[in-house]
Amino acid sequence: MKALVWHGKEDIRCDTVTDPEIQDPRDAIIKVTSCAICGSDLHLFHNFIPGMLPGDIMGHETMGEVVEVGSGMDGKLKKGDRIVVPFTIICGECDQCKRGNFSVCETTNRKRHLADKAFGHTTAGLFGYTHLTGGYPGGQAEYLRVPFADATHIKVPDGIPDEQLLFLSDIFPTGWQAAAQCDIVPTDTVAxxxxxxxxxxxxxxxxxxxxxxVIAIDRLPERLSxxxxxGATTINFETESVVDRLNELTDGRGPEKCIDCAGMEAHVMASQPDTVLDRAKQMVMLESDRPHVLREMIYVCRPGGIISVAGVYSGFSDKMPMGAFMNKGLTMRTGQTHVNRWTDDLLRRIEEGxxxxSFVITHTVPLEMGPEMYKxxxxxxxSCVKVVLKP
Amino acid sequence: MFHFSNIVRSEGDPKIIEGGPSLKQPEDQLARALGWFSIGLGAIELFAARRVTETLGMEGKETLVRAFGVREIFSGILSLSVDKNAGLWARVGGDGLDAAALLSGLTADNPKKGNVALALLMVGGIAMLDYRVAQDTKPQRPPPDARRKLYPGRSGFPKGISATRDRAKDAINHIPANVRS
Incomplete structure (x- = not known):
């Protein structure tokens, strides 16, 4: 089959690889009908996340049709079912899964010794990501083996196009969780x-x-539009001061809720010296992340507010203003997305219109064009915002 | 065909049968080579500064050579990073500094002026290579004044924003505070 394979920094190729096989009674194989390139794939593309190996298949936003199931499926999945594959692999049985904390499933990381060392405790296995999270082959391919498939799936009905459902795999529940963990009340300003x-x-x-x-901060006209x-009021951080503008829009109080959807590769600008310093330190491996957004959020958030982190961070961040964070009594909520916690509700919202x-898709191309689309x-x-690949 | 990366695959995971074309262009490989060259040269300048000055008949300039060594190492690291273009331009600038320093040693009373002339020639050649690769690896990001497509019609709310906001506010007002989140 064809698959997008990581070969090193800025080197992804469309290789021919062997087809996946059922390895466990709880496995299923799907024929991929649509997959997408995620922003966090770019961290892997840049080799900023440790634990990638040449030959790893990329991709964690995937959906398709079940073509083969293992013997232990217990009727939960059968050939012909149409499923979206959540990027977090879950067992559905461990204590964390039972609590709904699916992204920290205690069972599915097959290389948990690495995660135990790196993070203190293992987190869930993830598709097409670092070997710290299991090194499972990803879904930017023609076929995908779904481990623990009896739990790791979102069954979706026929009659709704892939484009509306695909993002249940990651970005929609990720954006949703980022907002949900802000405990939004009707008077809130969310930045x-x-x-x-x-x-x-x-x-x-x-x-x-x-x-x-809702106030949205970026610099690219297409994304701001x-x-x-x-429904957002926008701030272009290249032309205006984020802090001044946020204070102006909130009568000087600051937004009650702040969401980081930028993560470890914050834009580097000479006018923001901390971003330049972070980039220099990242280059010589003195710091793994560029946490400019976290610093700015802590500075501008209204005292007593909530900071929600959806953007990916990989390791160590310097110069965090913990004094402001503590004295302002802020709360920070983070995490990879507990996809299956939210998807029943989100699927219902899609079905009900x-x-x-699909509004976010700007490019749809064949899988073979995937490597170029990373660039x-x-x-x-x-004006690329979101790329969907068709195997 | 044998693929080295197949050795580290977990049992049963797909293995590469045939590799596809690489995203890397020849200029990317050259940038990488120049990056490692820069680090190597920088290490020599930093740790064997006296040897360098003796070879060039420029004794007493060891501190300057060490400083150049540090500069070379940093521009080498930059050339190996995702910001390789900045690293290559840093190298071009560094070549200018190297040439200026060498010219100061190209005096009639320097018994090693032949070595200095040879070094200058090498710096000139490498500067041309650096310049060429820096040009070829220019980031393909659109310039700030490029025309961009805008997406003003993409709300994502089939029922419209106002209706969605009204419905959301209505819903949130009916949830008791203790069960929110």
């Missing part, structure tokens, strides 16, 4: 840093959760 695909979903989620005002279309997540997406060429 969202980063208007990439997850940021766009977070904007819509904050609106659906009843925020009074899409944010505005979704409350939201159509297009990274360089923000052709």
């Amino acid at each position: 969202i840093w980063g208007c990439g695909p997850v940021g766009q979903m977070a904007i819509r989620s904050a609106i659906l959760l009843g925020a009074n005002q 899409m944010a505005e279309a979704g 409350e939201i159509d997540p 297009v997406f990274r360089d923000k060429r052709d």
Whole structure:
């Protein structure tokens, strides 16, 4: 089969690889009908996340049709079922899964000794990601083996196009969780840093959760225009001061809820010296992340507010203003997304026409063009916001 | 065909049968080579500064050579990073500094002026290579003034924003505070 394979920094190739096989009674194989490039794939593309090996298949936003199931499926999945594959692999049986904390499933990381060492405790196995999370082959391929498939799936009905359902795998529940963990009340102003695909979903989620005002921060006109279309007031951080503008829009109080959808690769600008210093330190491996957004959120958030982190961080961040964080009594909520915690509700909202997540797609191309699209997406060429690949 | 990466695959995981074309262009490989060259040269300048100055008949300039060594190492690291273009331009600038320093040693009373002339020639050649690769690896990001597509019609709310906001506010007002989140 064809698959997008990681060969090193900025080197992804469309290789021919052997087809996946059932390895465990709880496995299923799907024929991929649609998959997508995620913003966090770019961290792997840049080799900023440790634990990638040449030959790893990329991709964690995937859906398709079940073509083979293991013997232990217990009737939960059968050939012909149409499923979206959540990016977190879950067993559905461990204590964390029972609590709904699916992204920290205690069972599915097959290389848990690495995660135990790196994070203190293992987290769930993830598709197409680092070997710290199991090194499972990803879904930017023609076929995908889904381990623990009896739990790791979202069954979706026929009659709704892939484009509306695909993002249940990651970005829609990720944006939703980012907003949900803000405990939004009707008087809240929610500020969202980063208007990439997850940021766009977070904007819509904050609106659906009843925020009074949503403010979106980015620098790219196409992303800001899409944010505005979704109901956000926008701030272009290249032309205006984020802190001044946020204070102006909140009568000097600051936003009650702040969401980071930018993560570890915050934009580097000479006018923000901390971003330059972070980039220099990242280059010589003195720091793994560029946490400018976290610093800014802590500074501008209204005392007593909530900071929600959906953007990916990989390791160590320097110069965190813990004094401001503590004295302002802020709460920080983070985490990879507990996808299956949210998807029943989100699927219902799609079916009822409350939201159509396909608005975010700007490019649909064959899988073979995937490697080039990584560059297009990274360089923000052709006003690219979200790429869907068709195997 | 044998693929080294197949050795580390977990049992049963897909293995590469045939590799596809690489995203890396020849200029990317050259940038990488220049990056490692820069680090190697920088290490020599930093740790064997006296040897360098003796070879060039420029004794007494060891501190300057060490400083150049540090500069070389940093521009080498930058050339190996995702910001390789900045690293290559840093190398071009560094070549200018190297040339200026060498010119100061190209005096009639320097018994090693032949070595200095040879070094200058090498710096000139490498500077041309650095310049060429820096040009070829220019990031393909659109310039700030490029025309961009805008997406003002993409709300994602089939029922419209106002209706969605009203519905959301209505819903949130009917949830008791103790069961929110």
